[in-house]
Each structure stands twice: as structure tokens, then as C-alpha cells.
Amino acid sequence: MADKRVASEGTSKSELDELRARADVNLKDAQIATLSATGRYEFAYNAARHMATIVVRASGYRVTAKSSHHVITFQALQAAEPAFAPMAVYFDRARVTRNEFSYNGHTIVSARSARPHRPAPALGR
Numbered sequence: 001m002a003d004k005r006v007a008s009e010g011t012s013k014s015e016l017d018e019l020r021a022r023a024d025v026n027l028k029d030a031q032i033a034t035l036s037a038t039g040r041y042e043f044a045y046n047a048a049r050h051m052a053t054i055v056v057r058a059s060g061y062r063v064t065a066k067s068s069h070h071v072i073t074f075q076a077l078q079a080a081e082p083a084f085a086p087m088a089v090y091f092d093r094a095r096v097t098r099n100e101f102s103y104n105g106h107t108i109v110s111a112r113s114a115r116p117h118r119p120a121p122a123l124g125r
Contacts, residue, residue, distance in 0.1 A: 030044040038101055052074055074095065
């Protein structure tokens, strides 16, 4: 928070409900078989980002960075709830892949990579 990339800010049930609804839509869209693997991957990634944002916002923080917003969201996820550290790392790797095909066009996403799945949760150890 010292570098002003994340600020302390309360949330509301309606904000969290809206984020949850966005995540749900993205997860459903990621399962549309007629979409390209890249399109399905993009939707799955967006769902993960929305879910990470839910944890950050529910913990009383908002990412306020003007750049690198997604990477900071995944860092804030880990800081807000250390039990989510493995997921934050997994989601950040997905961010790198997404950036490669979105901005550089060098990455081909396989159908297997595009399937929505969950990383092994850190909770309940």
C-alpha cells in the first residue's frame, strides 16, 4: 500500500455479487466448445481475475495501480489471504500466457490449456 498500487477501501454486497456474476459468465463462456482455444482461455483467465478481485475487495482493498493492474491483483490476492498463494502463482502464470497471445501473438493455446480447471487449493491442509 505504501507505493499506492493498492488502497484500503470497503466494498458492498452488490459489488461482490456483480464480480461473482462476471466470473460465472466468463466460466460459462470458457466452456463453449465452438470458441477457439484462445477464446476459451481468455474467458477462463478473466473468470480467475474476477475471482481474485472478489477476495481482494472482500478483504477491504482495491487495486489502484495505473498499470500492471492484473499482476498486482494476483499479488494482492496472495497478500489478502496467504492460503491462496498457490492460486495466485497459478493465475499469474495464466496472465503471462494471456499477455503473450493478446499482445505479442506468439503463443498458441491448446484445447487442453483452454479447459477451465482449478489449481489444487491451498486450503484445508
